Amino acid sequence: xxxxxxxxxxxxxxxxxxxxxxxxxxxxxxxxxxxxxxxxxxxxxxxxxxxxxxxxxxxxxxxxxxxxxxxxxxxxxxxxxxxxxxxxxxxxxxxxxxxxxxxxxxxxxxxxxxxxxxxxxxxxxxxxxxxxxxxxxxxxxxxxxxxxxxxxxxxxxxxxxxxxxx
Numbered sequence: 001x002x003x004x005x006x007x008x009x010x011x012x013x014x015x016x017x018x019x020x021x022x023x024x025x026x027x028x029x030x031x032x033x034x035x036x037x038x039x040x041x042x043x044x045x046x047x048x049x050x051x052x053x054x055x056x057x058x059x060x061x062x063x064x065x066x067x068x069x070x071x072x073x074x075x076x077x078x079x080x081x082x083x084x085x086x087x088x089x090x091x092x093x094x095x096x097x098x099x100x101x102x103x104x105x106x107x108x109x110x111x112x113x114x115x116x117x118x119x120x121x122x123x124x125x126x127x128x129x130x131x132x133x134x135x136x137x138x139x140x141x142x143x144x145x146x147x148x149x150x151x152x153x154x155x156x157x158x159x160x161x162x163x164x165x166x
Contacts, residue, residue, distance in 0.1 A: 001045040006089035035087035036070035058115035068138035
């Protein structure tokens with residue numbers, strides 16, 4: 001399943017997921033997606049094959065980049081829960097780095113901060129109003145007493161302040 005995605009799919013920026021129908025199925029048909037779409041397809045294929053799989057998303061904070069990202073976990077008897085990042089695997093294929101592609105099946109780099117362990121997960125503290133992103137939220141949301149705020153209504157930033165090898 002990982003090989004199918006990483007060796008055949010093309011990374012494409014996607015519109016907001018709430019506007020997409022049958023996300024994993026459409027990815028399998030179009031051979032395009034982004035990190036979350038690839039993770040959903042991987043999870044769906046695993047579950048269809050009887051392999052337990054789950055969603056993870058959060059931030060990737062690399063030495064020169066910080067941003068939201070999605071990946072997956074799958075259960076392998078004898079090993080436990082392992083990671084798969086089909087998006088980074090697909091990027092490795094584009095870069096001609098086969099060893100790196102293989103790394104992201106069973107492993108993750110150390111630059112991850114998990115924010116979600118479930119797709120469409122509720123917030124720990126319920127919101128009173130509509131969510132800006134009811135599907136995948138890595139950066140939090142804001143609301144007033146009257147309504148939830150859309151992302152274009154407030155400023156937010158992510159920045160790597162320091163990255164040093166220990």
